Amino acid sequence: MDTRQKDIEKLKDYKYGFTTDIENIKAPKGLNEDTIKFISNIKKEPKWMLDFRLKAFERFKQLKEPNWQKPKYPKIDYQDLYYYSAPKSMKDKPKSLDELDPKLLETYNKLGIPLQEQARLNGIAVDAVFDSVSVATTFKGELTKHGIIFCSMSEAIQKHPELVKKYLGSVIPLTDHFFATLNSAVFTDGSFVYIPEGVRCPMELSTYFRINASETGQFERTLIVADKGSYVSYLEGCTAPMRDENQLHAANVELIALDDAEIKYSTVQNWYPGDENGKGGIYNFVTKRGLCKGKNSKISWTQVETGSAITWKYPSCILKGDNSIGEFYSIAITNNHQKADTGTKMIHLGKNTKSKIISKGISAGFSDMTYRGLVDIHSKAKNSSNYTQCDSLLMGNKCGAHTVPYIKNKNFDSNIAHEATTSKISEEQLHYCQQRGLNPEDAVGLIVNGFCKEVLQQLPMEFAVEAQKLVGISLEGSVG
Amino acid sequence: MTEQLELDFNKIAKKLDISEKDIKLKRKFLEKFMKNGFPNKKQENWKFLDINQIIKKSIRNLSFYNDYSLPNKIDSSIFVDGLEHNKIIFINGRIEKIDFNYEDKNKIEISDEIEKKITFDNENSLIDLNNAFTNKAFKIVIKENYSLKKPLIIYHSTNEKTKSKNVNLRLDFDLEKNSSLRLIDFFTDKSAKNFSNILYSFNLKKDSILKNFKVDNFKNDNLKYSFNNIEQDSNSISETFILSAGSNFFKNEVNCNLNGEFSSAFVNGVFSLRENQQHEIRTTINHLVENTKSYQLIKSVLGKNSKAAYQGKIFVNSKAQKTDGYQLSKAILLDETSEFNVKPELEIYADDVKCSHGSASGSLNENSIFYLMSRGLSYKQSKELLINGFLLDVVEKITDSEIKNLIKNMIGLKE
Secondary structure, three states, X not given: OOHHHHHHHHHHHOXXXXXXXXXXXXXXXXXXXXXXXXXXXXXXXXHHHHHHHHHHHHHHHHOOOOOOOOOOOOOOOHHHOEOOEEEHHHOOOOOOHHHOOHHHHHHHHXXXXXOOHHHOOOOEEEEXXXXXXXXXXXXXXXXXXXXXXXXXXXXXXHHOHHHHXXXXXXXXXXXXXXXXXXXXXXXXXXXXXXXXXXXXXXXXXXXXXXXXXXXXXXXEEEEEEEOOOOEEEEEEEEEOOOOOOEEEEOOEEEEEEOOOOEEEEEEEEOOOOOOOOOOOEEEEOOEEEEEEOOOOOEEEEEEEEOOOOEEEEOOEEEEOOOOOEEXXXXXXXXXXXXXEEEOOEEEEOOOOOEXXXXXXXXXXXXXXXXXXXXXXXXXXXXXXXXXXXXXXXXXXXXXXXXXXXXXXXXXOOOEEEEEEEEEEOOHHHHHHHHHOOOOHHHHHHHHHHHHHHHHHOOOOHHHHHHHHHHHHHHOOOOOO | OHHHHHHHHHHHHHHOOOOHHHHHHHHHHHHHHHHHOOOOOOOHHHOOOOHHHHHHHHOOOOEOOOOOXXXXXXXXXXXXXXXXXXXXXXXXXXXXXXXXXXXXXXXXXXXXXXXXXXXXXXXXXXXXXXXXXXXXXXXXXXXXXXXXXXXXXXXXXXXXXXXXXXXXXXXXXXXXXXXXXXXXXXXXEOOOXXXXXXXXXXXXXXOOEEEEEEEEOOOOOOEEEEEEEEEEOOOOEEEXXXXXXXXXXXXXXXXXXXXXXOOEEEEEEEEEEOOOOEEEEEEEEEEOOOOXXXXXXXXXXXXXXXXXXXXXXXXEOOOOOOOEEEEEEEEXXXXXXXXXXXXXXXXXXXXXXXXXXXXXXXXXXXXXXXXXXXXXXXXHHHHHHHHHHHHHHHHOOOOXXXXXXXXXXXXXXXX
């Protein structure tokens, strides 16, 4: 087989594995105050932002990398990473899409995310993040009409400092934990969303993350604020080229819902998972946390995790406002040598708060999957309730599925119910489907989709179709 | 604390009638314990209840010396009435009496070998403490094809001499092929503020049956820790029932290795806690081969300021296909100040298994109370009826009717 053919073979497995050949500006390798100053400087940030970063860095120096997680990984050398990488053409920010480097446009077209507005089928506003910077945000005009702010984080720091100052770090404080603090020190870009009082966002907002440069860590920061009585649905997608090295992705996502507001956050994560021998792939160590600050607010997380060599994240909800609701729907699929340790935290602080957790884990090949969750009902959270269901599906006896829920109840008015099951696809089910003319792979796909249905239903239409396909692709080769 | 440990160890070493070599071995464990100290909440297994803090708070200056050379007076009023039984009586960690009057003497062998093999979870510093300070450890062997006619009751008793002291004891049991043993641990404390550390090791051969009932029913302000290690050969059955109600602090750990096919393990527990009590059950069931089964049911009723924790782990090895594992914990919180923490854990490496766990906690159902009150019961009566019904569920799981009735009478549950 010649190399070209091999490449084609490879691409069949992970179709987003290509690299865009583009000139980059990078920060000097290594993590120190100068790197942070470099990032802050190149983004022309005000002083308060630099202080924020330096304060986080001070704290970071005292922190130790956690190691309680199930998937172990070789030690990361934080001095051997680039903390900033941006396409050269982005140095002077293009004013419109016409000025954008055609290579970038092409990349996004290849990924199935056309940035030209007319090319979009229906209204989804996209913020495209390439390595360390946001390259384009679509449908700005339409959104501005409603008073909605949807832009890159860097732009928000320049144009809306009062909002950023008020909310940045209010859910994930500077001092939180190792990776979150690292992000606070070196974050490069991300999305900022503000929905004003009483506005129902007319379209889905979305961010598309792409890692392109090698030896680069991606640290983006997303902040979504839904003011009183507003509603927003936000989607996030991610891909990266295929490389033999492991790349670090440590993002922070903060959601804030004020009185009567609702935020729906959906993720389809398809980072490069490494090859079938477990070489390469992204380390996806993300901190996602939502704060239901106001009364009757609601935050709902939906995630489809199919990529990454190691996924280690717990999208959480802090239910502070009375009557607030937190939801978490998750499908996590691991194949080959992938590892995942994911779940959620529901912290009940306010009265009558409710939370619901539905988690579906599927492991195949040599992979390891852990659901780890915390339900913590504080003594003041009167009359609150939680329902948790986590199911695991195993394919083959080389993989593992684990469930580690922590349940703390300090309130006698509250109800907590938790159930978990582990099973495999039964011979009868397979036989039934094959009898009706499906080949084994399609049959497994169908059964798995049925297993995940409760979660897939939560996704917006376009994403649901995509996710359903992804579930099928991720499990290819795990049957028989 | 280190000085105290050193001092007390030297005193014990002098009095104990054992060889130089054994003392050396014991010293090794002592050094290990001194290095690690009492477990604290930084360790995952002690996350919910921190014994280090609890000892500091309720005993303050703990000492370790026990004089095992002098016999203690046996108080026969503690004996269980209405059930013929064999006896082992521990007073202050010293065996005062071993009585197998109802059994065929040739079928039971009792030895006091000091050499102990510890093949399990050695990362537990309380086990090190136990190894360092125990008196002679007895080993009881039930011979092939012999079933004890009457249950064996082990009385755990302490008197004033052990105030602010740590008491360690250990027993080993070997159940040979096709033998069976019913064992009741009965805790009767006549003193206050001591900490007992109990270690049992069971070795179950093919087709043998062990039923262990731990009854801690009398209110006392002592601290207790008990660790059961159970090794099971093929087709053996172990049944553990824990009534956790009397002591101020009680942590029961059960570590069960299902090493043989078709072996099964059952763990059932009841927490019935009143003011300021803190209890925990932690189980680890390791399914290591095909066709093994485990079942766990834990129910708790928690009063004012009480705290209960349950950590249950089911581990399934990649070889252990066709495993059936089940775990359920339920709790009723009676007061604003009560707290219930659970960590039901599954770690599974085989695909053809049936494993599930469930956990629920909440308050008493007001509708049920209303139903009962509208039929003429007082509020208090209805509450009691509901709680009894809730707990009876676990007691009903006991497979031995004689002992089931005994326990029912003890805790005043009526059908």
